[in-house]
Amino acid sequence: MSNVEPGRHLPLESLHESAGARFGAFAGWNMPLTYPAGVMKEHLHTREKAGLFDISHMQLFAVEGDEAAAFLSHACPLDAAAIGMGKSKYTVLLNEKAGIIDDLIITQLSATRFMVVANAGNAAKDEAHFRALAANFSVSLEALPRVLIALQGPEAESVLTNAGLDLSALTFMTATEPKPNWFASRSGYTGEDGFEVAMPVTEAQAFVEKLLADERVMWIGLAARDSLRLEAGLCLHGQDIDETTDPQSAGILWAIPKRVREEGTFVGAEALRAIHAKGSDQKRVGLKPEGRQPVRAGAPVIDADGTVVGRVTSGGFGPSAGHPIAMGYVAKNLAEPGTQLFTEVRGNRLELRVATLPFTPHRYRKG
Known part of the structure; x- marks a missing residue:
């Protein structure tokens, strides 16, 4: 029932290999985690130009x-x-x-x-x-067996138009079927303006190569996708939300x-x-660790008395924010922005502050 045969390999895997991708397992798939540019450059490139994600x-x-x-x-x-x-x-x-x-x-x-x-x-x-x-x-x-790509960033619309796919009439959270068996929406998972485009496997490589020929476009791996969505305050199922929330x-x-x-x-x-x-007893909030030490998913959130009052569900460094960022759940009475809390990383107590989400402003193209 999946997009491709058993083995969970992306239909365009050879393109990622030739781009120097470093692969890793994600949700049962062999996925590109990073490319030679590295997470920081991939993240910032998406915010500044156009990042291309294979989300097939x-x-x-x-x-x-x-x-x-x-x-x-x-x-x-x-x-x-x-x-x-x-x-x-x-x-x-x-x-x-x-x-x-x-x-x-x-x-x-x-x-x-x-x-x-x-x-x-x-x-x-x-x-x-x-x-x-x-x-x-x-x-x-x-x-549907489709290749699904996301093109995210301020140059995304222009890049697609130059590649022969004019989606400029779309606004955030609208969609169209631009060709037979194609589906395109103005949406994404980065907080930036952008598009998700699904197409038949047989038509995908030629179209993706056309996008990559534009110097404004860079492949972006799952690692930068995660830091981008975390800065945007967007939930990842299996971490920030699941069947227990x-x-x-x-x-x-x-x-x-x-x-x-x-x-x-x-x-x-x-x-x-x-x-x-x-x-609710708990509430999902943004968390800003004080200092430069990132806090990872699974870390406890504790109050000044050492009582566990929540948990971190996502955490890392925010390249655009310029500091560590995290999300998690805390007791409802501690969810006010600015509230001082703590966590422990390798035995060391670190200070956290409840932060307003998102960490970076959304730049969606509204109507």
């Missing part, structure tokens, strides 16, 4: 049928029929306890047709979950329309309403 490990699903909107509105806490033609919506897939199975982008292409983009590590689980729910609806679900604690309740939250019949609706009524 992610899975596209085409959902089609007379009851496609009703099906998606049951599977996810959204009103799928109200997304709007050519518009995309960030949402989540919940279990019955309102735990987050995955976070998704769903695009409405017509009254009866939608595109769903799922995370690589959850694609098989998502598909099984979707298919179980689809049994009660007149709907088809197709996992709910949308309210995660600070993504904004993705669920109020009417849907109060009246919807989506999976996990009753549990989410109960959580909302009671209030």
Whole structure:
């Protein structure tokens, strides 16, 4: 059901090899982690020009049928029929306890047709979950074999136009099908303006080589993708959100329309309403370590008395921010920006401050 045959190798792996990529395992795939330029240069290049990411490990699903909107509105806490033609919506897939199975982008292409983009590590689980729910609806679900690339940064639109793909009419979180079996959205995972473009495997190499011929474009690996999304305050499923966290604690309740939250019949609706009524014990926050020592995922967050009051879920150095950055969960009464907290790294106590997210401003192209 994945994009390629067993073995989990990207269709364009040879291009990454010839670019000198250093590979590593991620979500069961052999993925480029860094290129010879290194994480710092890759990160800053994306913020300044145009970074090219191969995200073909992610899975596209085409959902089609007379009851496609009703099906998606049951599977996810959204009103799928109200997304709007050519518009995309960030949402989540919940279990019955309102735990987050995955976070998704769903695009409405017509009254009866939608595109769903799922995370690589959850694609098989998502598909099984979707298919179980689809049994009660007149709907088809197709996992699409596509190469998916992201071009992110202030020069992204110009680069694509020069390569013969004019997406300048799109604004943030809108999408189109520019050619048969192609899908393109103005979206991304970096906080920058940018695009995600899916295409048939047979057409991908020629198009990607055309992009790479532009001197403004640089391959960017997973390591810089992680520092970029962390600076932008964006969650990584499996770290910042998972089936043990709910949308309210995660600070993504904004993705669920109020009417849907109060009246919807989506999976996990009753549990989410109960959580909302009671209030969360913890809250996802930004964390700024004092000094130059980065703090990594899994580190405890402790108060002045040494009591564990939370945990770090993502952490590293922010090249654009110019200092270490982190995200995590803390007790709700300690979530105010500026609150002094601590963590321990190799036996040493380090000071943390609760920080406002994002660490760097979003630069999306709004309408």
